[in-house]
Amino acid sequence: MRIIEKILYGIGGILAILLLFVALCHYAPNLASKIGGGLKADSDNAVGNAAYALGNNSDTVGVTVTSGELPAAEEPSDSDKKADDGGKKTLYIPNKVAALNGYIPVKSTATEVTQTKADEILSTLSVGKTGAKLAFNTDIYPYYGMLENPQKELYKQIYANADALIKNFAPIKPAGADYVNSIDLKNAFTAVVNDHPELFWVDTAYKYKYSPKGQIAEITLAFNLTATDIDSSKAQFAAAAKLITDETYGLYTDYDKEKKVHNELIGKVRYDANAPINQSAYSALVYGRTVCAGYARAFQYLMQQLDIPCYYVTGYAGENHAWNIVKLDDGYYNVDSTWDDTNPNTYDYFNCSDADYATDHMRTDLSVYLPPCNGNKYSGLEVNPPADTVITGTTGNNSGNNTAANNGTSSGSTQGNSAAANNSTAAGNTVTNNTTANSATSGRGDTSTSSQTDTDNGLSITVETVRWGDDGNYIANLDDYYIACFEAMMESDSDNISFGVVVSGADFWEDIYDAYENGDVQEGFIERYLVEKHRRSCNITARAVPQSNGTYLIVHNAVIAD
DSSP states (O other), X not given: OHHHHHHHHHHHHHHHHHHHHHHHHHHOTHHHHHHHHHHHHHHHHHTTOOEEEEOSSTTOEEEEEETTOOOOOOOOOGGGOOGGGOSOOOXXXXXXXXXXOOOOOOEEEEEEOOHHHHHHHHHHSOOXXXXXXXXXXXXXOHHHHHSOHHHHHHHHHHHHHHHTTOOEEOOOOOTTOSSOOHHHHHHXXXXXXXXXXXXXXXXXXXXXXXXXXOOEEEEXXXXXXXXXXXXXXXXXXXXXXXXXXXGGTTOOSHHHHHHHHHHHHHHHOEEOTTOTTTTSHHIIIIISEEOHHHHHHHHHHHHHHTTOOEEEEEEESSSEEEXXXXXXXXXXXXEOHHHHOSSSOOOTTEEEOHHHHTTTOEEXXXXXXXXXXXXXXXXXXXXSSOOOOOOOOOOOOOOSOSEEOTTSOEEEESTTOOOXXXXXXXXXXXXXXXXXXXXXXXXXXXXXXXXXXXXXXXXXXXXXXXXXXXXXXXXXXXXHHHHHHHHHHHTOOOSEEEEEEEESOHHHHHHHHHHHHHTHHIIIIIHHHHHHHTOSEEEEEEEEEEOTTSOEEEEEEEEEEO
């Protein structure tokens, strides 16, 4: 009885607490929303969403987002992994490149026939071209070198028939084997299409017929629409490739040629998931629209034309993905031209080691047998963006001679997420620059150094670099604003960066404010900065200071963390 009484007392106590909570919510309705909001914030942060941090007054809003805290990407099945992949592996894919994929693995369609029918096919169907006299340099065609001798003979036959546009043929009987089986066929076919981007009319799919004992009796290749007028298609393909390789004339090192091809390719091609025949180099070079497979095959072909070994790599990067390996004088490097073709273009995935790619790329299928990428002589030589050289003035002292009253508006963001803020109007503030240094080259990058004091809050703000637009004009559009901000931040290795950007006036400042508030600055420059500098988070604020000539100096303060 005493136990039952204790249980009843316990239930009664819980009910009393619940009734008290309901009463509190009735008389203080904000309590429930605060608790609910707190629970939601905890849930959001658990999957890497924004954590908001408001300033001390209504004129300032700051947002902090930690880069890279994304849900783990779905992994390939165990059957797609190799033992030397190190077992289970988690990939983290940056948002700005997460959708840039589209590689379709080789597909086959099999039809079983009776042994009698298989024998009949083998006795009547031609083998087409055997390619017996062909020779393939494994330094250029590494997939050929991965195969056993019987598969190499089948590789030659598939290549020769594809080159001659012969779709249907019986397999040869390879030396040292009774017959060709499905594994032989898959490996040989995959090796051919991975080694030879010039066979752009060959789809990455095939059909075959086999007997009950597994003997392949018939092979059928698939050709895309370019095969209907192959001479014209070849001419267009060669001409488009020559436009790019011609740009390398006068360049002497393989590295310089490689960099030029990389830049020209991503400058001429745009990512389009709906591009036709997008698994081919033709889609990239002729149509100028493709997916990762097209970028990688086009880059491979162009490098092969320059006698630089370049391999087509297939794997997984959030989804099925393709990229390249390039051989230079000190070793091998990964290159992902698809992921470098962002707005603006980058070198984020250019000439990287396997360690650099470990968090977001994983090789699969035959590509796991390609050479490891451990070169370092040609890594990290290019800095984003490859633009103007800037001379930055020396920071002046914080004597307080130059002041700005705290009645301008400010907006702030990291990766562009925002909280609501009071967009009050800035007026009557002036800043006098202490020193001025002109850019070493014309265009964006004219700079000066400035210091100012926020008299209301007692804060001294040092502006390390002040930027104008091209040819001395004031920046008047968001694209130029993003570039100016990115360049200013890239020039500093500090954890606290301050810089100014001079813009055309109040109307454009409103556009900038809106860009922070609606999150456009995330893609505009912050995300790219974090990737390029390999940093984890950035909190940035922007304050508008009107100038006497009607322009606005936008003062930025960024706090960076690993």
